Amino acid sequence: MPSLLHSLLLDLKRRGEGVLRELNAMQSLSPNFEAHRTSVVSRLERTLLVVDRLLKDPDLANPKLEPNFFMDFKRLSELVLNVEDSSLLILKRCSQEDRFLSALLQQICREVGYKDPAPLCGALSFQYFQALMGMDIIMTPQTQASELLALPDLYHELAHFVLFRRRSDFEVPLLGLIHKFFADAIRKGKQQGLPKASLEIIRDNHALWTSSWHVEFACDMVATYWCGPSYGLANLRLSATRGDPYQDSATHPADDARRAGIECILKLAGDSKAASEIDRAWLDLKRLSPSVQPPGYAKRYSTRLLEKLAESIYTACSKAGFKRFADQRTQASAVVCRTVSEAWDAFQRDATTFPAFESSAIAKLKKQLSLP
Amino acid sequence: MSDLSIIAHDYELNAEFARKFNEAVLNLKRVYLLRRAATPDTQANVGKSRNDLRQLLESLISALEDQGKTWTADQAQVPADVLERLHKRLKGELPETILEFRRVTEILTKGAALDEAAFAALDRVCEAADATASAAFRRLRRI
Numbered sequence: 283m284p285s286l287l288h289s290l291l292l293d294l295k296r297r298g299e300g301v302l303r304e305l306n307a308m309q310s311l312s313p314n315f316e317a318h319r320t321s322v323v324s325r326l327e328r329t330l331l332v333v334d335r336l337l338k339d340p341d342l343a344n345p346k347l348e349p350n351f352f353m354d355f356k357r358l359s360e361l362v363l364n365v366e367d368s369s370l371l372i373l374k375r376c377s378q379e380d381r382f383l384s385a386l387l388q389q390i391c392r393e394v395g396y397k398d399p400a401p402l403c404g405a406l407s408f409q410y411f412q413a414l415m416g417m418d419i420i421m422t423p424q425t426q427a428s429e430l431l432a433l434p435d436l437y438h439e440l441a442h443f444v445l446f447r448r449r450s451d452f453e454v455p456l457l458g459l460i461h462k463f464f465a466d467a468i469r470k471g472k473q474q475g476l477p478k479a480s481l482e483i484i485r486d487n488h489a490l491w492t493s494s495w496h497v498e499f500a501c502d503m504v505a506t507y508w509c510g511p512s513y514g515l516a517n518l519r520l521s522a523t524r525g526d527p528y529q530d531s532a533t534h535p536a537d538d539a540r541r542a543g544i545e546c547i548l549k550l551a552g553d554s555k556a557a558s559e560i561d562r563a564w565l566d567l568k569r570l571s572p573s574v575q576p577p578g579y580a581k582r583y584s585t586r587l588l589e590k591l592a593e594s595i596y597t598a599c600s601k602a603g604f605k606r607f608a609d610q611r612t613q614a615s616a617v618v619c620r621t622v623s624e625a626w627d628a629f630q631r632d633a634t635t636f637p638a639f640e641s642s643a644i645a646k647l648k649k650q651l652s653l654p
Numbered sequence: 655m656s657d658l659s660i661i662a663h664d665y666e667l668n669a670e671f672a673r674k675f676n677e678a679v680l681n682l683k684r685v686y687l688l689r690r691a692a693t694p695d696t697q698a699n700v701g702k703s704r705n706d707l708r709q710l711l712e713s714l715i716s717a718l719e720d721q722g723k724t725w726t727a728d729q730a731q732v733p734a735d736v737l738e739r740l741h742k743r744l745k746g747e748l749p750e751t752i753l754e755f756r757r758v759t760e761i762l763t764k765g766a767a768l769d770e771a772a773f774a775a776l777d778r779v780c781e782a783a784d785a786t787a788s789a790a791f792r793r794l795r796r797i
Contacts, residue, residue, distance in 0.1 A: 341688060341690075344688065346683060346688065346773075347680060347683055347684070347687075347688070349777070350777075350780060353672065353676045353780060354676060354677075354680070356787070356788060357669055357672065357787065360669065360791050363795070407656070409656040409657070409658055410656040411656060411659070412656050412658040412659050413662060413663075414662050415663060415666050416665070439659060442659050442663060446666060446667075450730075454727050454730045455727075457730055458727060462724075462725065465724070465725070492734060493734050493735075494660045494663075494664070497660060497663055498660065501659075531657075533657045534657070534660070
């Protein structure tokens with residue numbers, strides 16, 4: 283009787299072949315969708331070859347190796363499910379909105395100096411913007427193709443790919459700075475005779491910063507490097523819909539702290555005026571909100587640490603050959619960068635007439651990107 | 655921007671670590687536990703697997719021992735989630751486990767054969783890495 287693992291692998295092979303058949307049946311896709319399809323097909327074919335090899339492995343049922351083969355099975359199965367859930371979904375739909383957003387993202391990649399192939403973009407998210415790095419896909423809200431003010435968030439999602447793929451240049455130096463900062467804080471705390479509970483709070487903050495927060499701060503900073511003040515304004519707009527700007531979670535730092543990180547990059551880019559203007563808008567937002575800074579907030583989000591991270595990210599962006607917002611703005615070809623910036627100017631000037639501006643700007647962008 | 659981007663980031667890091675560690679362990683188990691004769695092709699694989707495992711174990715030891723010591727970039731090879739899971743699983747037996755990891759690292763450095771005890775230690779890492787990757791995948795798909 284064949285082993286359970288053998289049967290599971292046969293089932294995985296069947297499922298993978300089913301997805302592959304659907305991918306191979308697709309025709310007349312636009313060039314960037316076709317490029318994504320080709321790449322996924324080849325990845326899936328390689329995966330199925332590995333499954334075949336495992337099925338033929340004479341040691342598959344050996345008790346000493348079987349648990350390790352089962353682990354292999356899980357990674358392969360996860361890949362097939364990811365292809366089905368993301369690539370197949372977007373490729374099968376390939377709507378006008380998805381094509382526009384993908385062309386827009388491709389153009390953004392050209393403008394900012396992102397050298398890898400542009401991820402595919404689909405307006406299929408039910409959870410705001412999402413970057414699926416392993417699948418080379420970004421999901422946006424479903425109405426994103428007809429709106430400009432949240433477009434800076436697309437730069438943030440693209441930055442997730444940078445953080446992941448250029449980890450040693452972008453993420454690892456940040457981890458070094460954060461670990462040193464908190465190690466120093468603990469050392470000083472011990473010297474000052476801080477109670478155990480206070481040291482524990484420092485350790486908890488350390489863990490939050492190194493588990494996920496540094497990635498979010500870094501993506502904000504890269505997005506600001508690329509997109510300039512518009513990113514800070516989009517962050518404020520998003521925060522206004524989320525409520526308490528001092529609220530944080532295990533995955534995301536507080537919106538107000540993110541504002542501070544964004545402003546650090548604006549200042550490094552020589553745009554202190556924009557940083558002050560965003561700051562003023564934030565004061566206005568805080569005036570409307572009943573929220574107050576919780577105790578320990580200033581220590582949790584040290585300005586000194588944010589400044590150090592911003593310096594590190596700014597240097598990494600520069601070394602990677604990325605183009606700053608100020609450099610893109612002067613280039614006639616940087617149509618998305620300019621449109622986003624003009625959209626925010628228009629919105630701040632007069633929110634009543636903004637919808638007309640937005641429709642016309644999107645129509646112009648489509649024309650510039652040669653889309654219907 | 656949403657939690658999913660962070661979870662996707664974690665999943666990719668955890669899955670890659672789990673895949674790489676497990677692949678190296680599988681290759682070496684064939685040679686040292688099942689005594690499969692190495693062909694010229696598999697010999698290169700064995701060398702690479704020994705080297706990969708040695709590097710990953712050194713990073714892991716350094717990360718597990720990080721109690722107030724200076725953090726080094728090398729420790730970033732081990733995803734934070736895997737480290738956290740190992741810390742929880744090894745609670746109470748961390749010093750002995752680190753000693754065992756050191757012994758395995760020495761065997762790998764010397765080019766000597768790995769024994770059953772070495773594979774038992776390596777499998778603990780495989781299991782923790784696999785559980786971490788699976789947990790991240792479930793969070794990603796919300797299942």
